[in-house]
Amino acid sequence: MNNIVLYECLFLSNEDEVLDTELLKTFLEVTNTRHFGRAADNLFLTQSAVSFRIRHLESQLANQLFLRQRGNLQLTSAGERLLPYAESILQMWGLAKHDIALSENLTVQITLGASAIFWEFDGISDWINRISTAVPGLALRLESVPRQNMSKRLLDKSVDISITSEPPIHELLNTTKVRDYQLQLVTHKPNCDMDNINELPLIYLDWSTRFSIQHNKIEALQRTAVIHTDSCRLALDHIIGNGGVGYLPSPVIAQSIDSGLLYLVKGAPVMEQALYIVCRADHEKQHIIDSLLAVPFNQIIEGID
Secondary structure: OOHHHHHHOOOOOOOOOOOOOHHHHHHHHHHHHHHHHHHHHOOOOOHHHHHHHHHHHHHHOOOOOEEOOOOOOEEOOOHHHHHHHHHHHHHHHHHHHHHHHHOOOOOOEEEEEEEEHHHHHOOOOHHHHHHHHOOOOEEEEEEEEHHHHHHHHHHHHHHHHHHHOOOOOOOOOEEEEEEEEEEEEOOOOOOOOOOOOOOEEHHHHOOOOHHHHHHHHOOOOOOOOOOOOOOHHHHHHHHHHHHOOOEEEEEHHHHHOOOOOOOOOOOOEEEEEEEEEEEEOOOHHHHHHHHHOOOOOOOOOOOOO
């Protein structure tokens, strides 16, 4: 089955029935859990109801979606092809419901997307507060989007604006640099340098491919991390509460350094970073996006200069 036929089947069954989006939600939950029982618990359904929905979806698509082996539930090739369509359809359906539900007081919706890491930056909420009042009738939708999916979400307009340190390169996307910042090596102990951190537990923040390459060149940090995470806040709290050493963004650590909870490692390489806003160049909401981008961004990163 080619992609065009598969896409059409998502909307019409053999009886010309419109596809129930609950079937796609169930498919995604089973895909995420790889277990019918756990999917049923998460969806507050019985396991038989989940099995029925999957069989019904498979019947509509005329393809088996899962290989059902005891203790090993895997997607078939058809299931793998369905996955991005199911995610996109549900994302767009959610946006459509919110847009249609706009009231007389809320007349336009803008979706902001960012990796979960960036929503944890000190100052982000202040900027969100400012832009929410900058445009009358604005409804904001904030989403955590993995960086590898950001370009697709911007191009299909399920995300209107993204905040990122790794802007995608595409002729339809406009990128605006809004601020420089740094990744800095910190620890819970004062007066540490690169010669005496070898025995400290390593906390590794999964920031980007470029960061990983730079990190691998630092001999003093070449050991197994006790915590490997993509959450700035979790990494920060672990170093403060349990001790350790690791690279964290300056906007996240500034307050903890000022209060004496964290200390910079002397002589450690500093990794320069930048924050960007990305949006489509031909977006039909461009006049609204321009109004939001005109809101000062310079307060979003504090304690760097």
